[in-house]
Amino acid sequence: MREQSEIKDSIQNRDRIHVVMFFLSLMFMVLGGFILAWIIKIQTTYTVDSSVIGLFRPVEQKHVDHPVRGRILATDGRPMAISAPLYDLYMDCTVRKKDYQEEGKDSLERAWRNKARELGRYLSAEFKDRSADEYANMILSGRQKGSRYLRLQRNLDLSTIQRVRTFPLFKEGPYTGGIIVEEHEERIYPYDSLARRVIGYVKEQNRIGLESSFDTELHGTEGYEWRRVTDNKRWIRDLDSAAVKVKDGNDIRTTLNVDFQDIADKALRAQINANEDIRAGICIIMEAKTGAIRAMVNLSRGATPQTTLWERENLALREVGEQGSVMKTVTLLSVVEDGYVRSLEQTIPTNNGLVPKYNQDVHILDYQRETGRRAISVMHGFEISSNYVFAYLAETYYGKQPQELFDHIYSYRLGEAFDFDITGLGKPVVNRPGTPGWSGTTLGTTAYGYGISVTPLHIATFYNGIANKGRMMKPYLVESIEKDGKVLKQFVPSALNESICSAATADTVTRALRAVVNSGTATRLKGAKLPVCGKTGTARVVLNPEERGGSRDPYLDAYGRKKNQGTFVGFFPADDPKYTILVTVYSYLSSKSFYGGTMPALAVREIVDKIYALDSDWRPELHRVASVPQMKD
Amino acid sequence: MSVKTILHAIRNTFRAIRSGELLLRIRADKYYMHIMYLFLLMWMTILLSLQVDKTLARVGDNKAALERLRIHHAEKEAALVKLHSASAAEIRLRELGSEAALPNEPASVIKSK
Numbered sequence: 001m002r003e004q005s006e007i008k009d010s011i012q013n014r015d016r017i018h019v020v021m022f023f024l025s026l027m028f029m030v031l032g033g034f035i036l037a038w039i040i041k042i043q044t045t046y047t048v049d050s051s052v053i054g055l056f057r058p059v060e061q062k063h064v065d066h067p068v069r070g071r072i073l074a075t076d077g078r079p080m081a082i083s084a085p086l087y088d089l090y091m092d093c094t095v096r097k098k099d100y101q102e103e104g105k106d107s108l109e110r111a112w113r114n115k116a117r118e119l120g121r122y123l124s125a126e127f128k129d130r131s132a133d134e135y136a137n138m139i140l141s142g143r144q145k146g147s148r149y150l151r152l153q154r155n156l157d158l159s160t161i162q163r164v165r166t167f168p169l170f171k172e173g174p175y176t177g178g179i180i181v182e183e184h185e186e187r188i189y190p191y192d193s194l195a196r197r198v199i200g201y202v203k204e205q206n207r208i209g210l211e212s213s214f215d216t217e218l219h220g221t222e223g224y225e226w227r228r229v230t231d232n233k234r235w236i237r238d239l240d241s242a243a244v245k246v247k248d249g250n251d252i253r254t255t256l257n258v259d260f261q262d263i264a265d266k267a268l269r270a271q272i273n274a275n276e277d278i279r280a281g282i283c284i285i286m287e288a289k290t291g292a293i294r295a296m297v298n299l300s301r302g303a304t305p306q307t308t309l310w311e312r313e314n315l316a317l318r319e320v321g322e323q324g325s326v327m328k329t330v331t332l333l334s335v336v337e338d339g340y341v342r343s344l345e346q347t348i349p350t351n352n353g354l355v356p357k358y359n360q361d362v363h364i365l366d367y368q369r370e371t372g373r374r375a376i377s378v379m380h381g382f383e384i385s386s387n388y389v390f391a392y393l394a395e396t397y398y399g400k401q402p403q404e405l406f407d408h409i410y411s412y413r414l415g416e417a418f419d420f421d422i423t424g425l426g427k428p429v430v431n432r433p434g435t436p437g438w439s440g441t442t443l444g445t446t447a448y449g450y451g452i453s454v455t456p457l458h459i460a461t462f463y464n465g466i467a468n469k470g471r472m473m474k475p476y477l478v479e480s481i482e483k484d485g486k487v488l489k490q491f492v493p494s495a496l497n498e499s500i501c502s503a504a505t506a507d508t509v510t511r512a513l514r515a516v517v518n519s520g521t522a523t524r525l526k527g528a529k530l531p532v533c534g535k536t537g538t539a540r541v542v543l544n545p546e547e548r549g550g551s552r553d554p555y556l557d558a559y560g561r562k563k564n565q566g567t568f569v570g571f572f573p574a575d576d577p578k579y580t581i582l583v584t585v586y587s588y589l590s591s592k593s594f595y596g597g598t599m600p601a602l603a604v605r606e607i608v609d610k611i612y613a614l615d616s617d618w619r620p621e622l623h624r625v626a627s628v629p630q631m632k633d
Numbered sequence: 634m635s636v637k638t639i640l641h642a643i644r645n646t647f648r649a650i651r652s653g654e655l656l657l658r659i660r661a662d663k664y665y666m667h668i669m670y671l672f673l674l675m676w677m678t679i680l681l682s683l684q685v686d687k688t689l690a691r692v693g694d695n696k697a698a699l700e701r702l703r704i705h706h707a708e709k710e711a712a713l714v715k716l717h718s719a720s721a722a723e724i725r726l727r728e729l730g731s732e733a734a735l736p737n738e739p740a741s742v743i744k745s746k
Contacts, residue, residue, distance in 0.1 A: 236689035
């Protein structure tokens with residue numbers, strides 16, 4: 001009986017366990033079924049409410065990496081333009097103000113204000129532009145007025161901003177200290193105004209110089225990556241999302257020589273500053289064999305003489321104007337190359353300085369009076385820059401076929417705006433036969449420099465062709481495009497015209513240019529440390545109707561004043577030219593005259609003397625004449 | 634395999650689940666090591682993922698440090714280059730009361746032979 005009772009108990013006990021297990025299993029199965037049904041619902045019909053959708057998404061941000069703009073380097077690698085961020089410092093003066101206004105927190109507000117006074121002392125010591133009290137008052141009155149964006153300083157460098165972050169209050173961060181730092185990428189030009197017009201800039205719509213022409217190379221390409229927050233609240237790159245690597249801009253190595261640019265800038269400044277009537281001045285130094293531009297200075301004063309000299313406009317490229325007597329070399333080169341003048345000593349009759357239809361040349365009357373001669377050599381006519389001699393040569397040799405002279409002018413590339421590294425090279429104006437500007441005297445005036453308008457760069461390029469024995473090189477400013485010192489693209493010198501004249505003609509004209517310096521209009525260059533040859537030019541500038549003020553003469557205003565430009569262009573050393581140089585000064589409206597043989601020649605002399613002292617090509621060699629006995633061990 | 638057999642298998646499975654004997658019936662103890670290995674893999678995945686996060690955070694810090702160094706370098710370079718021109722040197726020398734100026738003659742070169 002007892003056994004039967006025990007068996008019965010055991011069966012009842014097991015049934016109870018089964019029942020419990022059954023209900024437990026059933027519960028899990030129902031739960032599982034519910035989860036399964038819920039999953040199916042979410043996957044098929046469920047839509048998330050838009051107000052809470054953000055909570056379901058992983059926290060991610062698209063971070064755009066801006067490329068570092070490439071550097072512009074001088075020919076020796078010295079940077080002329082580099083990029084670095086600058087920082088503006090602001091302050092949210094109202095930070096924690098509301099919290100501290102609650103009852104029982106007066107002491108915190110008082111502590112904040114004391115720290116603000118302490119901060120004022122630090123800011124005053126750092127920037128020295130306001131007293132400590134002024135800074136403190138600014139901050140505290142900003143707190144009073146509720147200023148959330150008080151500007152404290154602008155354009156600070158990284159070292160300064162790092163120091164500022166350690167100042168009292170600011171070191172407590174933006175949420176207690178109220179510090180706001182805004183970063184903006186800036187272009188730094190270490191040499192200030194030096195070659196600024198050539199280097200240029202890119203500011204929204206204003207784009208000039210190399211910065212503009214080579215913007216695609218310098219700029220680089222933006223990159224981006226998606227970032228997510230880690231469990232420690234750190235932003236890290238999301239490796240599961242797409243990313244594009246930022247590509248920094250390439251560097252541009254120019255042909256500019258900082259020392260030459262500095263020397264030319266200083267020499268030109270000295271000349272312009274010495275005379276209030278001078279509005280602007282330019283200088284171009286070009287390497288004869290390659291056409292590489294080693295210096296290009298463009299200084300101008302602005303509307304009034306009181307304004308500071310600065311690189312305001314690229315006159316060397318854009319100022320299209322009549323260049324005056326420097327164009328006589330064009331005529332001389334043409335008549336010698338065509339064989340019309342076989343020797344510079346060849347003479348022409350003086351005719352009292354009169355060529356029919358042209359103004360009388362008083363230089364010839366002086367010449368006749370001083371020498372008693374009735375004939376003048378082409379060489380002497382060139383030395384004294386006689387308009388008569390060149391009008392006579394043009395009318396005599398090209399009078400029947402003026403196009404012949406103009407063909408030469410075009411072959412010297414003086415009739416077109418050739419391709420150049422900086423955009424905006426002025427287009428010359430040539431009054432050739434058949435054009436509206438052509439008249440009975442255009443041939444002669446062109447021969448002495450008034451019928452044709454070109455830029456200073458055109459003139460320098462032409463003279464460089466003579467220095468280079470007839471091979472006219474294309475001027476250029478960029479040597480190579482580089483990345484981290486590795487050359488990606490090399491620009492090689494090229495010729496605009498392989499031969500504008502024979503070497504013999506170039507030598508003949510060089511002799512004439514040398515005579516101009518030795519005994520002509522540029523004798524101020526006679527004692528230069530390297531022999532210079534070149535030509536002076538003085539031209540009156542055509543006035544616009546406003547400047548003329550009713551005057552009928554296009555070169556004079558109502559008070560008889562005029563605008564002059566004086567030029568010296570040549571090359572040195574005369575016997576083996578290495579550099580071509582051009583200096584032009586432009587005057588305001590003035591009753592004075594400015595000649596190419598004065599200020600420009602003086603500037604050229606200073607430049608030549610200093611280049612002589614710096615350039616390694618002219619270093620004298622000292623040879624060892626004695627030997628030092630060797631030490632014995 | 635007939636429908637009847639399938640239904641029978643389902644019923645058996647259901648009964649096994651209900652009585653808590655499923656793992657025993659399918660001899661899951663044979664796969665104990667595999668199950669443990671799976672857990673180990675999952676644990677390692679989580680651990681490595683945390684390590685990757687940590688490394689990426691460090692990469693971000695280093696990138697920022699490198700960027701700061703680049704900016705420092707650019708600023709110092711600009712400051713030094715500013716001093717590295719003949720005019721700047723002349724001005725500085727004048728300020729210091731020196732009479733030294735740019736040379737008038739080029740430097741001589743000594744040739745040994």
